[in-house]
Amino acid sequence: MQHLAPRDPRRVGPYRTVALLGAGGMGRVYLGIDREGRTAAVKVVRAEYAYDPDFRERFARELDLARRVHGTHTPRVLDADTSGRTPWMATEYVRGPSLHDLVRSVGPLPEDSVRFAARGVAQALERVHSHGLVHRDLKPGNVMVSAAGPQVIDFGIAAALEDAGPDGDGRLVGTPGYMAPENIRREPGGAAADVFALGGMIVYALTGTGPFGEGHPSAVMYRITNQDPVLTGIPERLHGLVSACLDKDPRERPSASRVLHALGGPAAPPTTASAWLPPPAVHTLERIDGEYRDAVAAAGPGAAGGAPASRARRRPLLVGAAGAALLLTAGAGTWALAGPFGGGTAEEDPGRRVRCDLTEHIAPELAEAARPVPSIPSSSVPPGTVFSADGRVLVVAGSQGLALWDWEEGTEIARIEDEVPGLSPTPLVSPDGCRVGYNGTGVHVYVAGTGEHTVYRGDVEVVASAFDPDGEGLYLVEGTGEPESAVLRVDLETAEVTDTYSGTDGAHTIAVSPGGGYLAAVDYTGQVRVWDTESGGTLFEAGGAEPGYGSNLELPDEDGGLLYMTGDGVVHEDFLDGGPPRTFAPAAMPENGLSEFVLSPGADRLYAPYTSGELIVDEDSEGFGMKVWEFSTGEELTGEEDEGYVSRLGMHPDGHVFTGVPLLDSDVWIVDAERLRLHSRIG
Incomplete structure (x- = not known):
């Protein structure tokens, strides 16, 4: 159970949401309270699926079936809306794990x-x-x-x-x-x-x-x-x-x-x-029940529509326990078969899956290349990391290729051995989980299920790229160094350029909003620009952006949110509604400013590491650290003690952990985003 992030709805139908129970590829599940104080598990469909008529039909069908089979051992459907702008369904909340x-x-x-x-x-x-x-x-x-x-x-x-x-x-x-x-x-x-x-x-x-x-x-x-x-x-x-x-x-x-x-x-x-379960199991249920009561009590009678009400304690077991198993499953639970059991239709072709699970849908040659003990592909520079959209797999890029890790189990499930150029190797994972890749001379993209390797725009250096959330395109910036060089969108099927977004003086960073409606770039003159991806029109421009060393640009939602880094701190703009921007500035700005930032909606935190720019010889040096803010309020939460400085940050989709590269360690660290304590280390 997690407290609500700024992007989470505060009301769904008649329910006031007080905590996040779980999240998955199709939507999010909340603990909701109605006007009479009754609780429910409220499933809310992700925006991109809300516009899919087939998905709506399937969601309505699930609702009908769930209503028909309710009995002593099946939760009752309490309320639903399958035709509204955002479909949702509320069922009895089960206080316990799967x-x-x-x-x-x-x-x-x-x-x-x-x-x-x-x-x-x-x-x-x-x-x-x-x-x-x-x-x-x-x-x-x-x-x-x-x-x-x-x-x-x-x-x-x-x-x-x-x-x-x-x-x-x-x-x-x-x-x-x-x-x-x-x-x-x-x-x-x-x-x-x-x-x-x-x-x-x-x-x-x-x-x-x-x-x-x-x-x-x-x-x-x-x-x-x-x-x-x-x-x-x-x-x-x-x-x-x-x-x-x-x-x-x-x-x-x-x-x-x-x-x-x-x-x-x-x-x-x-x-x-205790009448049917052993003491350890009873204790687990009591913990969950206590967490539930804390969330409801913290919400209070007047919390509707306000700031995040619940500060429920997070435990790894409970994040997916009482609600995450209720996650939307139109498509999940469907295993597209290909291999020894036959099949050859386009739908069964592992290169044409609608959605892939990187823990399962891996070409044999990539799985066989996995190391018995997870390791970073040989790299003389700090590796880059990115989580898959479902959060189960961490992809790590080094100078000698990509490694795919099941980070919770601490195992390596696949490896792509290749030369990855540049001082900052950065991996890519498509939102559907079917493709991984990296930038170089062109963008190198591998279909995980088949091992098929395609190079897009392979005649020039590509300095930045990002998959389109629809799974059909790829945005990229060619490193020509020429003013007015554009951001291009390339069709993954045909490799043809379908759209051009102009106006930047050599963009070095790009970001795409979660639903694919907006594209942003930071160029070498410090200009930030946001485009409407459908029309290609410019929606926002600002100057003064700093490139930093890692992540320096985010479009966290479809509501007009934009984050970018300047010499004064991290700026949060609303490029749709306007208004004065917020700036997350530390009480004492480090001599060389901040080096990057990353947002955790799940923990409601913004993190920004920094270094002095001087040669750091040991971990006791005071020339580095991390600034932390509560994102919803802007309050600085920087503590005197944390697990230590890390750079090249990568945030888990649910926001409860992030990755980073420590100063004097060859491993990738996975850090608890709320407590800033080491969760695990791999590599």
Whole structure:
């Protein structure tokens, strides 16, 4: 649970938002309070998807299915608006983590706890199937654990029984580790596929891993279709039932009703969490409940429409616990199959995926090049970093290529070995997660799923580039050094220049707004310019910008926000509505000013490191540090102690951590954005 950032809405329909529960590629989920003080998990669609009629239709379909299947073990839909400017849906808020997160936190659960949870899930499936529906993505991450028992969530890819096979565009649906073999083979699916997933969920809850192991999805799905499940550690009383649920022949699996009967039938709701969960799990639920109460109490009765009300404590488990599993899933949970199981349509082609997961959709040769121990591609200069849009992968650029890290697990998942020129290697990741790249002689772009390498504008040096959020284009600046050199937009499919944005004297930095509506640049004369990307018209101009050493320009929203660095501090403009700018200036400006800045909406913080410009010989030198402000109020929060100076900052999409390169260390540091303490280090 996190406090609200400046860009988060303070009201959604009848709900006053008081905390952020989670965020994903399709939207954000908030803890909301209505006028009567009742709480809800409020899912809000991201702006770019709000204009997609197909997405709206799918979102409305999820709402209809969720309303139809509500029962004891499925949260109730409280309210929704699928036709407004920004679609949203409110459901009962479940005070607890997902089963996946709970097991990761406290370890495998005892048999009695798992049996009780399985009874609740089987009862939910029985109701779903009785309505002629199939869930299609049952997994530990879609089962929430509350004091009152389990709750099955996420009907974003549910379907009627007669339509329960692959999606209409040929893609498989579901999560690989819990996908039934008939679905993998593209045979007609049905209720039996949900029972197969229930068997896998039971194994995970009892052992901490799925019945077919872990690894690349293709490998897991091969085991599902060709190998027996691993049931080591399953108690004898459950062994036969689990084995039947995981039978490869769907005709041999029991129905959800039979599973429920075998487990003892519907169970009465427990009076307390300790009535069915072990003490460590009870403690986890109590922590979440306390955090929930803190957020509601901090909001107060008069907080509607005001500044961020909740300062809820952040814990890694809880960020994705009670709400993040409710994240919008139109497209998530759909695994576009390509490889050993056949397929060859454009939709299945890994080079044409609509959205990619860099932890899974990696070409074999790139995955094989990954190092057993994560390391920065050899570099004599500080490496550059960038997070993928979903925040799961950190891409690191050094002078000898790119490395892709699962930063939370501390593992390297892929490597691209190439010469990356320049003193400041900066990696790129497309918003859809399907492409990575870097600047050099042209912009080098790799399709992660195939390894395909394309160089755009390969006849000249490119000094700055950024992917268009629509996933179809690339903005770049050619390093010609000529006045009036323009920013170009290149189509990724045709490699042709589609748009030209003129008026800069050799831009060295560019930024694109999250929705792609605006483009900004800083040039070598210190001029800042903002364009409307559709019309190409100039919306804003200002002088006095400083290049700095790292990030010096941001378009944080679609509402006219612009941040750039000057000799006086970091300036925040509203280029749409005008008005006087805000300047984030330290109480005592360092001799050489600030070297860069980065904004964390999640932590409501603006960070700006600085150096004196003198030769720094050790970490005790006073010639460097970091200035910090609360972004919403402008109050300086610079502390006397933090984890240490870092440069080349990169912010996580959710804003709760950022990366940086320390002075006297060869690793990349990942820093807690609120506490300014080292979270982890890699490399």
